[in-house]
Amino acid sequence: MNEKKTDMTATINQLIQLQELLIAKEQRATASPQSNLALLDKNIEAMKKCVAPKVLAEFERLQKKSQIAIVPMEQGRCTGCNMTLPVSLVHQVHAAEAIYHCPSCARLLFFRDAASSAKNIRPPRKRTEAPKTGIAKFSSDALMVPDLQGTDAESVIRELAGVLKEAKYIDDADKLVKAALEREAIDSTALENGCAFPHARGIEGGALSFAMGIAKKPIAFDSRQKASTQIVILMVIPTAASAFYLRLIAGFNRVLMVEKNRTALLGVDTPEKMWKLLVKMTAKDIP
Numbered sequence: 001m002n003e004k005k006t007d008m009t010a011t012i013n014q015l016i017q018l019q020e021l022l023i024a025k026e027q028r029a030t031a032s033p034q035s036n037l038a039l040l041d042k043n044i045e046a047m048k049k050c051v052a053p054k055v056l057a058e059f060e061r062l063q064k065k066s067q068i069a070i071v072p073m074e075q076g077r078c079t080g081c082n083m084t085l086p087v088s089l090v091h092q093v094h095a096a097e098a099i100y101h102c103p104s105c106a107r108l109l110f111f112r113d114a115a116s117s118a119k120n121i122r123p124p125r126k127r128t129e130a131p132k133t134g135i136a137k138f139s140s141d142a143l144m145v146p147d148l149q150g151t152d153a154e155s156v157i158r159e160l161a162g163v164l165k166e167a168k169y170i171d172d173a174d175k176l177v178k179a180a181l182e183r184e185a186i187d188s189t190a191l192e193n194g195c196a197f198p199h200a201r202g203i204e205g206g207a208l209s210f211a212m213g214i215a216k217k218p219i220a221f222d223s224r225q226k227a228s229t230q231i232v233i234l235m236v237i238p239t240a241a242s243a244f245y246l247r248l249i250a251g252f253n254r255v256l257m258v259e260k261n262r263t264a265l266l267g268v269d270t271p272e273k274m275w276k277l278l279v280k281m282t283a284k285d286i287p
């Protein structure tokens with residue numbers, strides 16, 4: 001690796017981390033408006049200081065416009081807008097001696113080996129099928145786990161990733177678990193109301209998807225906090241759906257901040273009943 005590339009790889013990694021921190025902050029503010037954002041703000045400021053001012057200004061300009069400012073190039077495509085990139089640009093992004101823009105959506109591009117991340121393999125809807133509405137667009141009764149066996153974040157995420165793999169929504173549970181745990185390390189997604197929203201971004205392929213689990217006994221999702229998490233939603237987010245995902249989180253938050261709804265979910269005993277209840281509960285907030 002030459003020196004130019006080493007520097008650029010460091011910058012790209014800093015921008016990716018900065019983007020994750022900014023999205024984590026927005027997610028926390030959306031899902032739990034009263035939460036304390038001071039630590040995230042501190043980490044965001046520290047990360048900004050690592051990036052050259054010119055690059056940072058460019059990144060912030062793009063981030064204001066579309067939230068996702070830097071996206072992986074996979075199999076010659078920009079995952080932000082799905083455009084096939086010119087071959088010469090593909091080589092340049094691969095070589096990473098500078099930061100390049102997608103000619104279509106203007107986002108910054110970085111190279112990611114398609115084999116390194118899980119894929120969403122859910123087949124597209126058949127022409128003969130009626131269009132799905134509400135949460136049925138993202139999940140199904142096969143992805144409901146009314147009695148989680150896991151006792152911490154890792155085991156629960158592993159359990160839900162296994163269900164997504166089993167139902168043929170994703171191709172590789174291990175890669176999904178790894179990505180979701182990396183995200184938890186940035187900022188725990190567990191909220192004070194007993195819900196947690198672990199997720200992995202950049203799982204390209206199908207649409208946004210989620211699996212949901214109920215822990216009959218509260219678990220310590222964030223090892224620094226006491227055991228209080230009972231409802232866990234693991235989401236698989238393609239890069240292009242990143243903005244939509246926040247609307248989905250906001251919808252779930254409106255539903256799950258109602259204690260009556262949480263109590264009803266904790267009482268179900270089969271995946272079918274759990275799904276039926278969740279569909280009914282979310283019909284208004286997640287149309």
Ligand SMILES: [Zn+2]
Binds near residue numbers: 082102
């Ligand atoms: Zn693009």
